[in-house]
Amino acid sequence: MKFSIKQSVLVEQLTIAIKGVSTKNLIPILNCIKFSLTKDGLTLTSTDNEMVIITFINKDKIDSIEKTGEVVISGKYIYDMVKKLPNCIINIEEVADSKIFITTEKTEFSLNCNNVYDFPSLDMDYKEQPVVLKRKIFKDMINTTAFATSMQESRPTLTGINFILDKDKIEATATDSYRLSKKVINISGNHEYSNLIIPTRTVLELVKIINDEDKDIEIHIFTNKIVFKFDNIEFLTKLINGSFPDTSKLIPETFEIEAQVKYDDLYSAIDRASLLSSGDDKNTILFELKGDTVKISSNIPEIGMIEETFNTSNKSNKSISISFSSKFMTDALRAINSEEVLLKLNGDVKPIIITSTKNSDLTELIVPIRTY
Amino acid sequence: MKFSIKQSVLVEQLTIAIKGVSTKNLIPILNCIKFSLTKDGLTLTSTDNEMVIITFINKDKIDSIEKTGEVVISGKYIYDMVKKLPNCIINIEEVADSKIFITTEKTEFSLNCNNVYDFPSLDMDYKEQPVVLKRKIFKDMINTTAFATSMQESRPTLTGINFILDKDKIEATATDSYRLSKKVINISGNHEYSNLIIPTRTVLELVKIINDEDKDIEIHIFTNKIVFKFDNIEFLTKLINGSFPDTSKLIPETFEIEAQVKYDDLYSAIDRASLLSSGDDKNTILFELKGDTVKISSNIPEIGMIEETFNTSNKSNKSISISFSSKFMTDALRAINSEEVLLKLNGDVKPIIITSTKNSDLTELIVPIRTY
Numbered sequence: 001m002k003f004s005i006k007q008s009v010l011v012e013q014l015t016i017a018i019k020g021v022s023t024k025n026l027i028p029i030l031n032c033i034k035f036s037l038t039k040d041g042l043t044l045t046s047t048d049n050e051m052v053i054i055t056f057i058n059k060d061k062i063d064s065i066e067k068t069g070e071v072v073i074s075g076k077y078i079y080d081m082v083k084k085l086p087n088c089i090i091n092i093e094e095v096a097d098s099k100i101f102i103t104t105e106k107t108e109f110s111l112n113c114n115n116v117y118d119f120p121s122l123d124m125d126y127k128e129q130p131v132v133l134k135r136k137i138f139k140d141m142i143n144t145t146a147f148a149t150s151m152q153e154s155r156p157t158l159t160g161i162n163f164i165l166d167k168d169k170i171e172a173t174a175t176d177s178y179r180l181s182k183k184v185i186n187i188s189g190n191h192e193y194s195n196l197i198i199p200t201r202t203v204l205e206l207v208k209i210i211n212d213e214d215k216d217i218e219i220h221i222f223t224n225k226i227v228f229k230f231d232n233i234e235f236l237t238k239l240i241n242g243s244f245p246d247t248s249k250l251i252p253e254t255f256e257i258e259a260q261v262k263y264d265d266l267y268s269a270i271d272r273a274s275l276l277s278s279g280d281d282k283n284t285i286l287f288e289l290k291g292d293t294v295k296i297s298s299n300i301p302e303i304g305m306i307e308e309t310f311n312t313s314n315k316s317n318k319s320i321s322i323s324f325s326s327k328f329m330t331d332a333l334r335a336i337n338s339e340e341v342l343l344k345l346n347g348d349v350k351p352i353i354i355t356s357t358k359n360s361d362l363t364e365l366i367v368p369i370r371t372y
Numbered sequence: 373m374k375f376s377i378k379q380s381v382l383v384e385q386l387t388i389a390i391k392g393v394s395t396k397n398l399i400p401i402l403n404c405i406k407f408s409l410t411k412d413g414l415t416l417t418s419t420d421n422e423m424v425i426i427t428f429i430n431k432d433k434i435d436s437i438e439k440t441g442e443v444v445i446s447g448k449y450i451y452d453m454v455k456k457l458p459n460c461i462i463n464i465e466e467v468a469d470s471k472i473f474i475t476t477e478k479t480e481f482s483l484n485c486n487n488v489y490d491f492p493s494l495d496m497d498y499k500e501q502p503v504v505l506k507r508k509i510f511k512d513m514i515n516t517t518a519f520a521t522s523m524q525e526s527r528p529t530l531t532g533i534n535f536i537l538d539k540d541k542i543e544a545t546a547t548d549s550y551r552l553s554k555k556v557i558n559i560s561g562n563h564e565y566s567n568l569i570i571p572t573r574t575v576l577e578l579v580k581i582i583n584d585e586d587k588d589i590e591i592h593i594f595t596n597k598i599v600f601k602f603d604n605i606e607f608l609t610k611l612i613n614g615s616f617p618d619t620s621k622l623i624p625e626t627f628e629i630e631a632q633v634k635y636d637d638l639y640s641a642i643d644r645a646s647l648l649s650s651g652d653d654k655n656t657i658l659f660e661l662k663g664d665t666v667k668i669s670s671n672i673p674e675i676g677m678i679e680e681t682f683n684t685s686n687k688s689n690k691s692i693s694i695s696f697s698s699k700f701m702t703d704a705l706r707a708i709n710s711e712e713v714l715l716k717l718n719g720d721v722k723p724i725i726i727t728s729t730k731n732s733d734l735t736e737l738i739v740p741i742r743t744y
Contacts, residue, residue: 110678112675112676272481302484303483304482306481307480
């Protein structure tokens with residue numbers, strides 16, 4: 001393998017490939033990036049055995065291709081090194097003793113290579129009729145649900161986002177069993193039903209490498225993997241085995257109380273009250289609604305207490321007093337991010353449902369905390 | 373105590389006072405800020421028993437002073453809370469049961485107070501003829517030396533910066549015994565000789581609260597403490613007891629080799645070579661000078677090697693090969709920050725001296741690493 005390439009071109013693609021490199025140091029080959037140079041261009045591949053990232057640099061962006069070939073090199077070292085080089089032409093050459101030489105005018109750098117045959121291969125596959133949607137919509141769907149994912153490995157299915165594809169819509173749901181976030185989007189076409197769980201960790205890496213251009217992303221769904229395709233990038237992630245809990249019946253259809261409040265009023269009140277919320281990770285705050293007044297309060301007896309009041313824009317003759325985690329509330333509000341939000345309640349032991357007043361495609365559910 | 377004040381006015385001064393609050397949780401009173409309200413204005417005091425910060429808000433910046441008094445409240449809670457309030461008028465009132473109430477239109481917040489008499493008092497003192505210098509010069513003196521301070525508590529004198537004041541100059545020196553950074557500045561007046569050690573930790577807090585205005589700072593030196601005065605702020609720090617090693621003879625006056633190099637050439641070569649420098653904290657790189665060529669190299673046998681070459685602008689007929697910590701080299705260069713630097717050497721076991729080619733008020737010394 002021997003070629004010359006502009007530093008900025010290589011670093012741009014290495015920045016993508018490095019995201020697929022394992023962050024655990026257990027299996028050295030998974031810390032590597034595979035360089036495959038053909039007459040058509042350079043392919044960079046990285047994998048941590050859960051996901052695969054392939055990015056391609058077309059020959060017209062490469063200054064010279066003198067000898068094709070394949071090498072497998074430490075992702076961290078090649079990325080850090082190339083990033084630190086000035087934006088000049090870099091020569092990369094494989095030499096005997098499984099080494100590569102990276103040279104510029106002033107720098108000479110050699111890296112030991114790993115065996116190409118040890119690099120795991122996970123096959124990309126493509127459907128004839130993939131799901132196609134705008135990147136912005138896809139990213140938004142992930143970003144507004146991923147935060148509700150469970151961090152606990154003890155229930156693996158909850159560490160992913162559930163995608164239910166049915167005809168012309170996708171329903172994405174994440175839950176850690178104390179809260180839930182569900183986003184519904186419409187897509188074009190008439191797709192076969194499928195119900196799958198995408199690992200949140202890997203799909204968040206995908207979201208990082210999708211740029212904000214107003215273009216499409218292709219989604220190819222298989223039984224045990226899912227492949228995303230956009231620009232010069234292919235991204236594969238394995239799916240999580242098992243069945244996601246049926247969340248369709250968790251969200252009631254009727255509510256005793258519906259209160260419409262200003263986003264800023266609610267968010268800043270909870271944000272301030274969270275300063276004095278007790279419980280290391282629960283951060284309990286008390287939410288009270290009476291007439292058209294909302295009161296949010298919290299206290300730590302040895303330190304002090306805080307009380308926030310503001311109005312809802314609709315009057316209710318029912319009153320309620322219910323406790324929540326302030327963190328779950330602010331997470332949910334950040335996902336909704338609408339000028340006005342609708343709070344829907346059914347008594348003090350039933351979950352609260354939060355949606356935007358404008359559209360109902362995103363639903364946030366939070367289970368109350370019982371206080372005694 | 374009862375008064376009203378604009379949120380932005382209070383938060384600006386709390387941001388200063390909070391820096392003096394202890395970050396260790398051992399003695400609760402040291403986590404507090406003392407509010408002292410008189411007819412003239414509000415004084416905020418914080419101390420961690422090593423340093424004291426006093427900041428004053430003049431009465432004309434306070435909306436109303438209804439009742440003077442003193443309270444001692446948790447620094448963290450009052451600061452976090454006031455920061456999160458909107459920029460409106462805040463009412464602060466001491467009520468019975470040693471509590472204060474902080475109220476705005478929508479928020480009601482109460483904090484328990486500590487006993488005013490438990491708050492430690494460290495007396496501020498002032499000399500009739502303090503040292504006066506430009507803030508920028510003072511900050512620069514600290515920032516170009518502090519990094520060379522030792523982190524090891526086993527030699528307390530090396531955890532501070534040595535100030536030698538003599539007539540019309542100050543010599544500031546910091547060293548961890550492997551490297552040294554010394555800055556000399558000229559001051560106006562004719563001051564008495566004094567030799568003291570200021571704790572680096574506290575003086576770095578001071579640097580953070582000095583703004584960049586083109587104004588003076590007053591320095592009042594005593595045997596066991598030093599007081600800084602600027603704007604509405606007074607800052608006291610205790611001095612470190614003991615005598616700082618005499619570093620005046622460490623820097624040779626003549627050198628076998630002097631090489632002038634471009635800052636960018638040297639910095640980027642070391643920066644890249646540091647990627648493959650071995651040794652967990654030593655980060656050894658090899659520096660070689662022959663004729664007008666500098667070669668910087670490093671290697672980790674199991675990973676690879678790197679070699680960087682560039683020219684010095686003066687030819688020497690002596691050659692040298694010497695190893696350094698890449699971290700110490702880049703730290704020293706960042707402090708110098710001049711277009712061209714002068715490297716002065718006396719053989720491969722003697723320290724390297726680095727200065728700017730323009731002025732010699734800052735001297736960096738680095739002890740080589742012996743390699744076998």
